[in-house]
Amino acid sequence: xxxTRHSDAVAPVRSSGPLFTWLSRxxxxxxGTLGRLCKQPFASLMIVLVIAITLAIPAALNLVxxxxxxxxxxxxxxLDFSVYLxxxxxxxxxxxxxxxIEQRADVDTVRLITAxxxxxxxxxxxxxxEALEHLSExxxxxxxxxxxxxxxxxxxxxxxxxEIATLxxxxxxxxxxxxxxxFHAILxxxxxxxxxGTALLAAAIIVIIGNTIRLEIQNRxxxxxxxxxxxxxxxxxxxxxxxSGFWYGVLGDLLALGLVYYGLYLLREPAAKLAxxxxxxxxxxxxxxxxxxxxxxxxxxxxxxxxxxxxxxxMRRIEPR
Amino acid sequence: MIQIDNxxxxxxxxxxxxxxxTFAVERGEMVFxxxxxxxxxxxxxxxxALIERPTSGQVIVDGQNTRRVRRRKIPAYRRQIGMVFQDxxxxxxxxxxxxxxLPLIIAGVGHRETGRRVRAALDQVGLLHKERxxxxxxxxxxxxxxxxxxxxxxxxxxxxxxxxxxNLDPDLxxxxxxxxxxxxxxxxxxxxxxxxxxxxxxxxxxxxxxxKGRLRLPVEDExxxxxxxxxEHGRWQ
Numbered sequence: 001x002x003x004t005r006h007s008d009a010v011a012p013v014r015s016s017g018p019l020f021t022w023l024s025r026x027x028x029x030x031x032g033t034l035g036r037l038c039k040q041p042f043a044s045l046m047i048v049l050v051i052a053i054t055l056a057i058p059a060a061l062n063l064v065x066x067x068x069x070x071x072x073x074x075x076x077x078x079l080d081f082s083v084y085l086x087x088x089x090x091x092x093x094x095x096x097x098x099x100x101i102e103q104r105a106d107v108d109t110v111r112l113i114t115a116x117x118x119x120x121x122x123x124x125x126x127x128x129x130e131a132l133e134h135l136s137e138x139x140x141x142x143x144x145x146x147x148x149x150x151x152x153x154x155x156x157x158x159x160x161x162x163e164i165a166t167l168x169x170x171x172x173x174x175x176x177x178x179x180x181x182x183f184h185a186i187l188x189x190x191x192x193x194x195x196x197g198t199a200l201l202a203a204a205i206i207v208i209i210g211n212t213i214r215l216e217i218q219n220r221x222x223x224x225x226x227x228x229x230x231x232x233x234x235x236x237x238x239x240x241x242x243x244s245g246f247w248y249g250v251l252g253d254l255l256a257l258g259l260v261y262y263g264l265y266l267l268r269e270p271a272a273k274l275a276x277x278x279x280x281x282x283x284x285x286x287x288x289x290x291x292x293x294x295x296x297x298x299x300x301x302x303x304x305x306x307x308x309x310x311x312x313x314x315m316r317r318i319e320p321r
Numbered sequence: 322m323i324q325i326d327n328x329x330x331x332x333x334x335x336x337x338x339x340x341x342x343t344f345a346v347e348r349g350e351m352v353f354x355x356x357x358x359x360x361x362x363x364x365x366x367x368x369x370a371l372i373e374r375p376t377s378g379q380v381i382v383d384g385q386n387t388r389r390v391r392r393r394k395i396p397a398y399r400r401q402i403g404m405v406f407q408d409x410x411x412x413x414x415x416x417x418x419x420x421x422x423l424p425l426i427i428a429g430v431g432h433r434e435t436g437r438r439v440r441a442a443l444d445q446v447g448l449l450h451k452e453r454x455x456x457x458x459x460x461x462x463x464x465x466x467x468x469x470x471x472x473x474x475x476x477x478x479x480x481x482x483x484x485x486x487x488n489l490d491p492d493l494x495x496x497x498x499x500x501x502x503x504x505x506x507x508x509x510x511x512x513x514x515x516x517x518x519x520x521x522x523x524x525x526x527x528x529x530x531x532x533k534g535r536l537r538l539p540v541e542d543e544x545x546x547x548x549x550x551x552x553e554h555g556r557w558q
Contacts, residue, residue: 021431226410229372230471231400232427320372
């Protein structure tokens with residue numbers, strides 16, 4: 001364009017590069033857009049609040065799952081099973097058997113609980129201590145606690161248990177940690193449900209921001225027309241609306257993080273009480289830095305996508321007449 | 322600078338705003354387009370600004386055939402032309418300075434250079450002292466001068482104005498026209514649509530007289546075609 005170049009040519013005293021100009025324009029625009037939002041504090045707050053709640057729900061649910069997982073990950077004995085040996089077996093034979101089983105590839109460790117140890121533990125833990133004193137002989141058998149190696153599948157685990165149960169020395173194989181695995185399975189389902197819900201809520205945020213930007217574009221129709229009339233490109237006219245979307249995203253997720261942290265604060269005391277009842281040292285997990293960054297990035301991204309869609313759709317229709 | 326070559330503009334309703342119009346404006350000229358309302362003045366300016374496209378014929382501005390300017394290139398094309406409107410088309414949510422700076426911001430001109438050029442433009446229309454005011458607080462004449470400052474701040478070679486004095490009293494009109502005249506004197510081609518014949522005659526510029534989308538012959542030749550012209554008048558009035 002001959003004339004555009006002409007106008008550039010008469011501006012030789014440009015103090016800074018085009019990149020700097022571009023950046024400083026964006027800086028101006030971002031502050032200006034934020035100022036515009038602050039001019040209608042109530043309307044802006046409503047939108048920000050809706051976005052914040054929509055973000056806070058999946059974030060909070062994810063925290064619940066994370067905490068549940070953290071608690072249950074302490075139960076790494078999930079695969080353990082006990083083998084009660086025939087009472088005729090001597091402690092030495094039991095120890096022999098222990099070493100033999102432990103040598104299997106599909107077994108990690110085997111712990112021997114001798115009848116004496118078991119009785120001692122039972123006395124101290126069960127509260128029947130004194131009654132047990134009167135027993136003439138130890139009724140408990142030796143037992144092995146087998147921890148299968150983690151390479152085992154569900155099937156090979158059952159196979160292992162069956163094989164050990166058929167050993168002549170074994171009286172009974174008892175799998176008493178089945179529920180831990182069930183719990184993990186439930187958590188897995190819950191995680192998937194949350195993932196689906198999160199995707200839906202993300203779509204909702206795009207719609208909310210898109211709609212807000214659409215209204216904003218309608219309100220500023222005349223301004224858009226005039227700017228286009230004096231040579232603004234669609235990209236130029238779109239820019240302030242993208243910044244609006246960006247700010248809705250940023251403010252929305254800051255508020256969302258606030259809501260999540262406030263929720264954690266409210267739950268801290270009852271959670272500590274519950275942990276106390278279980279004699280547990282478990283403390284509630286909060287969002288870590290990485291998760292915060294993900295939430296912020298998601299919201300900003302959704303804000304930009306929503307406003308871009310709205311701007312692209314509606315901007316083209318506004319042409320000077 | 323502007324070549325209008327057998328241009329016809331028909332609107333979807335079927336009415337013909339321009340009908341086979343042909344004329345040219347030389348580089349550095351100041352030309353008025355006159356005619357009654359509905360004669361096609363605004364349509365002509367819209368074709369030059371690429372707000373509308375001709376139904377047939379060619380509009381060539383500074384060597385560029387507007388037919389070849391693609392939709393995406395329209396903004397860049399418009400940036401070469403300074404435009405002034407009857408209703409000023411200022412933005413009332415920002416001060417005078419920001420209004421005038423807008424074309425420079427669109428063009429991506431640096432901060433310092435923008436300030437310099439905006440003040441120069443405001444100085445040329447005599448409004449330097451009002452740069453911080455909101456255009457709403459200015460009189461109609463002053464608002465129009467802000468509009469002119471915005472049109473010339475990018476130093477275009479071509480300035481087009483649609484009824485720039487339409488809402489102004491005669492004194493203010495003359496003042497506005499003198500501003501246009503001053504820009505013309507430094508080499509800017511100026512095309513103004515106006516129906517204020519008395520004012521135009523005082524300035525002594527060439528007139529392109531439109532009637533029903535056609536060129537009416539220059540005033541001095543009118544005698545020779547009196548019969549023809551009268552017949553046309555009789556038909557339309």
